[in-house]
Amino acid sequence: MKTIYLDNNATTRVADEVTAAMLPYFGEKYGNASSMHSFGGDVQKALDNARAHVAALLGAQDASEIIFTSCGSESDNTAIFSAIRAFPDKRHLITTRVEHPAVLNTFRYLQTQGYRVTFLGVDTDGGLDLAELERALSADTALVSIMHANNETGVLFPIEQADALTKARGALFHTDAVQSAGKIPLNMQKSAVDMLSISGHKLHAPKGIGALYVRKGTPFVPFLIGGHQEHGRRAGTENSPYIIGLGKACELALAHLSDENTRVKALRDRLQEGLTAKIGNTRINGSTASRLPNTLNISFEFVEGEAILLMLSDLGIAASSGSACTSGSLEPSHVLRAMGVPFTFAHGSIRFSFSVYNTDSDVDFVLSKMPAIIERLREISPFGKSGAAAGCK
Amino acid sequence: MWDYTDKVKDHFKNPRNVGSIPDADAVGEVGNIVCGDALKLFLKLDATGKISDAKFQTFGCGSAIASSSALTELIKGMTLEEASKVTNKQIADYLGGLPEEKMHCSVMGMEALEAAIKSYQQGGKPVVHEEDEDGEIVCKCFGVTDKKILRAIKENNLHTVDEVTHFTKAGGACGKCRDKIEKLLDPKHHETPSAKPFSSMTPIQKIHAVEEVLRREISPQLNADGGSVEFVDMQGELIKVKLLGMCKGCPSAGLTLKSFIEKRLRELLDPALRVEAED
Numbered sequence: 146m147k148t149i150y151l152d153n154n155a156t157t158r159v160a161d162e163v164t165a166a167m168l169p170y171f172g173e174k175y176g177n178a179s180s181m182h183s184f185g186g187d188v189q190k191a192l193d194n195a196r197a198h199v200a201a202l203l204g205a206q207d208a209s210e211i212i213f214t215s216c217g218s219e220s221d222n223t224a225i226f227s228a229i230r231a232f233p234d235k236r237h238l239i240t241t242r243v244e245h246p247a248v249l250n251t252f253r254y255l256q257t258q259g260y261r262v263t264f265l266g267v268d269t270d271g272g273l274d275l276a277e278l279e280r281a282l283s284a285d286t287a288l289v290s291i292m293h294a295n296n297e298t299g300v301l302f303p304i305e306q307a308d309a310l311t312k313a314r315g316a317l318f319h320t321d322a323v324q325s326a327g328k329i330p331l332n333m334q335k336s337a338v339d340m341l342s343i344s345g346h347k348l349h350a351p352k353g354i355g356a357l358y359v360r361k362g363t364p365f366v367p368f369l370i371g372g373h374q375e376h377g378r379r380a381g382t383e384n385s386p387y388i389i390g391l392g393k394a395c396e397l398a399l400a401h402l403s404d405e406n407t408r409v410k411a412l413r414d415r416l417q418e419g420l421t422a423k424i425g426n427t428r429i430n431g432s433t434a435s436r437l438p439n440t441l442n443i444s445f446e447f448v449e450g451e452a453i454l455l456m457l458s459d460l461g462i463a464a465s466s467g468s469a470c471t472s473g474s475l476e477p478s479h480v481l482r483a484m485g486v487p488f489t490f491a492h493g494s495i496r497f498s499f500s501v502y503n504t505d506s507d508v509d510f511v512l513s514k515m516p517a518i519i520e521r522l523r524e525i526s527p528f529g530k531s532g533a534a535a536g537c538k
Numbered sequence: 539m540w541d542y543t544d545k546v547k548d549h550f551k552n553p554r555n556v557g558s559i560p561d562a563d564a565v566g567e568v569g570n571i572v573c574g575d576a577l578k579l580f581l582k583l584d585a586t587g588k589i590s591d592a593k594f595q596t597f598g599c600g601s602a603i604a605s606s607s608a609l610t611e612l613i614k615g616m617t618l619e620e621a622s623k624v625t626n627k628q629i630a631d632y633l634g635g636l637p638e639e640k641m642h643c644s645v646m647g648m649e650a651l652e653a654a655i656k657s658y659q660q661g662g663k664p665v666v667h668e669e670d671e672d673g674e675i676v677c678k679c680f681g682v683t684d685k686k687i688l689r690a691i692k693e694n695n696l697h698t699v700d701e702v703t704h705f706t707k708a709g710g711a712c713g714k715c716r717d718k719i720e721k722l723l724d725p726k727h728h729e730t731p732s733a734k735p736f737s738s739m740t741p742i743q744k745i746h747a748v749e750e751v752l753r754r755e756i757s758p759q760l761n762a763d764g765g766s767v768e769f770v771d772m773q774g775e776l777i778k779v780k781l782l783g784m785c786k787g788c789p790s791a792g793l794t795l796k797s798f799i800e801k802r803l804r805e806l807l808d809p810a811l812r813v814e815a816e817d
Contacts, residue, residue, distance in 0.1 A: 449575070449599050450599075451599035452550070452598070452599055452603060455600045459551070468574065468599070476711045477574065488571055489571050492571070524556065525556050525595060525596055525597075526597040527567075527577075527596070527597055528576070529595075529597075
């Protein structure tokens with residue numbers, strides 16, 4: 146059975162070009178980049194090249210602003226702990242209620258360590274209230290960490306304005322750009338954001354590689370202590386094949402940016418329009434005005450997300466859900482709840498996330514199957530009849 | 539992804555008895571859309587008082603739909619008296635088991651059935667399952683009472699807070715009641731079941747009862763001294779156990795065996811019991 150993969154915010158397939166670029170560094174080019182011989186030195190050159198490609202995707206001024214890490218979570222942890230160690234006297238931190246667990250749970254941990262943390266709310270469109278940020282900031286604030294794009298809804302946050310407010314109060318600003326990097330243009334030279342996290346496996350590099358952008362001049366304290374690698378900012382022998390893979394993936398992502406924002410966006414829009422036209426009682430979660438081009442979060446009232454996913458999975462369609470039952474927790478997605486999505490819709494939310502590998506036929510296939518799935522589950526549901534009675538929009 | 543059995547998948551994809559019965563003799567409801575699952579059960583009884591038809595409507599995940607389907611298949615042909623004894627475990631067993639985190643789906647089936655039986659007693663008007671009114675709400679997020687938690691602990695032999703959450707949802711949202719659940723797990727709430735005298739138990743029940751005493755009453759004390767005990771076999775009134783850890787080869791092992799393990803088993807189960815250690 147063919148897989149229709151529409152879960153690219155969860156992870157992506159490794160691009161063939163990326164695999165090809167990595168393979169030699171498992172075999173004949175196994176040298177240690179730090180060695181004083183050309184066998185290792187050649188690897189160092191390849192790492193420099195990879196760093197330049199990552200810097201180019203982010204629009205960084207200098208490749209030395211890129212630190213390679215093992216994943217997005219490590220990048221986030223590094224940024225957060227660096228900021229609090231850089232300002233040991235400050236005891237206040239600010240983030241949002243809709244962050245990825247890599248950020249959210251790190252701040253919750255810091256709360257147990259005596260830090261005061263402000264978790265900013267979002268409005269019903271998933272948007273941020275900058276006035277609330279301004280009120281929360283104080284001279285005691287060490288760090289503000291606000292994601293660039295939300296992984297569940299694709300909603301974009303105004304990080305430049307948030308950064309400006311943060312700078313005015315002397316705090317550092319970090320953004321988790323794991324979902325946005327490679328999907329929308331980034332230009333750190335035109336930005337003042339201090340730190341930015343990315344993850345390889347969200348942009349067609351393998352799992353187990355990430356990077357942290359740290360602006361030149363930003364105070365920085367390493368997270369992993371040990372050797373002198375990454376200019377003493379991240380210890381551990383460089384993971385050369387994966388770093389080279391990430392470099393290649395960033396090179397490809399930069400080349401595909403316009404395709405992502407035209408063709409891929411059109412696929413997403415066509416799926417959204419088709420589903421809302423064919424199926425009644427749906428709801429798009431998150432602002433459609435300020436959203437990643439690849440993400441659609443749509444709720445089907447009166448049915449439960451896991452049941453939808455199981456039926457989709459039988460047809461080879463991979464998506465994800467913010468329903469309680471898929472997470473193992475018993476509450477629906479913290480993001481949808483923070484947005485105040487009604488429970489009748491939150492349990493039936495499905496996220497479709499596209500990549501450049503998706504095609505028109507993928508959208509056609511989902512559009513041909515989805516109405517029957519929702520109709521079937523609404524037949525089983527005791528609330529389904531009232532849904533039908535409410536009529537199609 | 540959940541590891542569902544083929545039977546769960548089959549009952550999810552091809553649910554039996556979906557729908558409603560317009561002239562039902564009993565209608566039971568449980569859950570609501572806020573909680574993420576809800577089940578409405580319709581029963582029709584024949585002239586002899588047996589369930590001749592059962593239908594359901596369910597809002598919920600795959601295992602909630604499968605549990606509802608299994609429930610209706612399970613109770614068809616039963617009298618209400620027989621159906622009233624159906625437990626959530628029977629529903630889960632019918633499906634070849636459910637993932638631990640999904641056991642509350644089978645509990646929902648049992649509760650809908652209880653509500654339906656109440657509905658029949660009240661002349662067939664629909665009854666919504668409610669938590670025992672005299673119980674105290676422990677989990678405010680899901681409205682779970684201490685009575686429901688204690689019952690789940692007893693019927694399903696639960697030992698940890700997480701297990702209680704899997705079966706009842708209690709503690710699964712904000713987590714503030716986890717300490718209270720921990721207290722309800724205290725064995726003092728659950729004395730070894732003495733409803734049935736030991737002598738009239740089946741051999742399997744006897745073994746379970748012995749293991750239960752070893753686990754609850756004896757192991758914790760031996761563990762404190764770095765030892766432990768394992769059930770090996772039971773022949774008539776002779777129980778064979780294996781002493782492990784520090785107990786093994788301990789000079790006072792014989793004393794432990796007779797004046798502690800055997801004494802306790804005799805007190806709690808049957809004065810005729812004897813205990814021997816296996817090397």
